[in-house]
Amino acid sequence: MPIPIIRVHGLGVELGGNPVLRDVDLTAAPGEIIAVIGVNGAGKSTLLRCLAGLQPPGSGELHVLDGPPRDDPAFWRDVVLVGDEPAWYPGLTVREHLELVRTVHVSPRFDVEAGLELFDLKERADASPLTLSTGQRQRLSLAAALLRPSRLLLLDEPERGLDAAFRQRLATILTEYAAAGGTVVMATHDHRLAEATLARQIVLTTEHVEHLETAGHNDNAENRA
Numbered sequence: 737m738p739i740p741i742i743r744v745h746g747l748g749v750e751l752g753g754n755p756v757l758r759d760v761d762l763t764a765a766p767g768e769i770i771a772v773i774g775v776n777g778a779g780k781s782t783l784l785r786c787l788a789g790l791q792p793p794g795s796g797e798l799h800v801l802d803g804p805p806r807d808d809p810a811f812w813r814d815v816v817l818v819g820d821e822p823a824w825y826p827g828l829t830v831r832e833h834l835e836l837v838r839t840v841h842v843s844p845r846f847d848v849e850a851g852l853e854l855f856d857l858k859e860r861a862d863a864s865p866l867t868l869s870t871g872q873r874q875r876l877s878l879a880a881a882l883l884r885p886s887r888l889l890l891l892d893e894p895e896r897g898l899d900a901a902f903r904q905r906l907a908t909i910l911t912e913y914a915a916a917g918g919t920v921v922m923a924t925h926d927h928r929l930a931e932a933t934l935a936r937q938i939v940l941t942t943e944h945v946e947h948l949e950t951a952g953h954n955d956n957a958e959n960r961a
């Protein structure tokens with residue numbers, strides 16, 4: 737068993753005086769894909785924000801990569817968070833956004849034309865992101881996230897806006913990322929995406945704010961909240 741790059745033990749978070757996460761345990765090793773599932777409000781985004789160092793834990797221990805997650809440049813060199821839509825540069829096209837990402841990162845994972853092809857953006861390469869459809873903008877967000885080198889991908893509902901065919905392709909892209917040694921933690925409402933990536937599934941519930949962990953893509957991974 738490789739050394740885990742995520743170790744969470746007894747994590748608790750309160751927001752606005754209410755418990756959102758209580759006693760959450762999670763480990764993830766290089767090459768693993770974890771799907772965090774649960775109803776709206778179960779705490780999936782909060783868990784991702786904790787892993788990204790954006791939400792301090794109320795209790796428990798968090799270890800991500802080399803220590804507690806921290807919102808600083810060294811941490812973000814290895815970690816990518818895809819959540820809410822990023823701000824786009826109005827003057828830059830889709831291709832130029834990817835060129836920008838490729839230019840500023842050492843050892844990008846693929847070239848721009850390959851990225852446009854992989855994320856099905858070739859026909860919109862010269863458009864402004866602001867003129868893209870919702871799903872096309874999500875594909876651009878994911879393309880930029882996957883283009884840069886990283887060890888850990890934190891994805892909050894990556895399926896948002898994507899059609900069925902591209903969700904299938906995304907499963908392949910994430911599987912290949914993990915096969916190359918990367919770790920993925922994704923909050924998702926898409927059981928098919930979780931299953932297609934052979935993700936280990938964890939379920940967050942609201943009723944007792946309890947945490948259940950299940951191995952593999954099995955029947956226990958239903959939404960229990």
Ligand SMILES: Nc1ncnc2c1ncn2[C@@H]1O[C@H](COP(=O)(O)OP(=O)(O)OP(=O)(O)O)[C@@H](O)[C@H]1O
Pocket residue numbers: 751752756774775776777778779780781782783923
């Ligand atoms: N800043 C905040 N202040 C108070 N409560 C908050 C805050 N942010 C989130 N919450 C609450 O915490 C709970 C968990 O929210 P979170 O966004 O983590 O859920 P989620 O599982 O990601 O939901 P969804 O599936 O809708 O994205 C919700 O009840 C939400 O209302």
